Amino acid sequence: MSNRPFVIDFLHAGGIHLSQYDHHIVRKLSSLRGQFLDQEIYEAMLRAQDPILYEVYEVKGAEVAGELIHGITIIHPGKVGTEYFMTKGHYHLLLDTAEVYYCLQGQGSMVMETPEGDWAVEPLRPQSTLYVPPRWAHRTVNTSPSEDLVIFFVYPGNAGHDYGTIEKQGYRKLVVERDGKPEIIDNLRWLPPEKR
């Protein structure tokens, strides 16, 4: 990334693309092993194919305090059983760092929780922001049956990512489809703070 000011265009041709970026991260179904509720359906799906669940286009300079990393995340529509496609989700490695989202397209939810087990699920809808305060782990869920969810993100350059904690303990809440609508349910495999 340049250390001079620069402009990036969001191109809307067959989905949203950035005119430039530093990293393109592609996460397939196989990279979310152990995260979905129905492990049998997950394994059966994976034997048939390994679809892309989401992609991140990141604009990134030095990973230091004062810098801002920004970009877009695109979560494709789909489900594993009744559970919607979602990101792995993470805590920031530097826990006391926030993140701001602006939703560009689609419909979804942000599933969040603190190390103490407090939780929140907030909607993602076009032309709205979502503020994730410091200390809240966050996972993005696409609840549309057919449309990509596209969100613009900004977070501090020194935030870093802690994926391991969530991989181990899971999220307290999951978002599944019930009667054609998103519903928040308890994750029975979630490890509460006292059992970690």
Add this chain to the structure above:
Amino acid sequence: MSNRPFVIDFLHAGGIHLSQYDHHIVRKLSSLRGQFLDQEIYEAMLRAQDPILYEVYEVKGAEVAGELIHGITIIHPGKVGTEYFMTKGHYHLLLDTAEVYYCLQGQGSMVMETPEGDWAVEPLRPQSTLYVPPRWAHRTVNTSPSEDLVIFFVYPGNAGHDYGTIEKQGYRKLVVERDGKPEIIDNLRWLPPEKR
């Protein structure tokens, strides 16, 4: 501002409004004394009226490292002589902090410079981001003859604002209308680093 996650909607009814915010800053012509090129026209305009040049709606928690302040700036269309309406502009008080913009509506320019006198002017147009690296002062200019310029911003909670430096030394470059189009010109009253 809450320390739990929250959503803000960008309402598009007669201009863009936020469904919630912590501060509403209103800057009138009178607050930009000494910043416009043509001081005579400025004073004559001010004797007739004191119009609102721009407004900021800010969502703001603790002003500490790791937090992110976000919101929108609305610069109204207009000119002082040939010079377009603009923001005061500032350095961040903590100089080594960046800012990220996403343009929601309108047409404009961001006028930027470093303490060493390096300068840049980048366009603001809908569906594009502008990255302002650490150390760059920034001023927003609305170059549309009739439309509000509306930009979404995110910057570090501990950045702070230094308006005084720019008030004293001015910006190296100005944006004026020539033959109905924006043109970048030198500011003859700018104080270069060696004269400060």
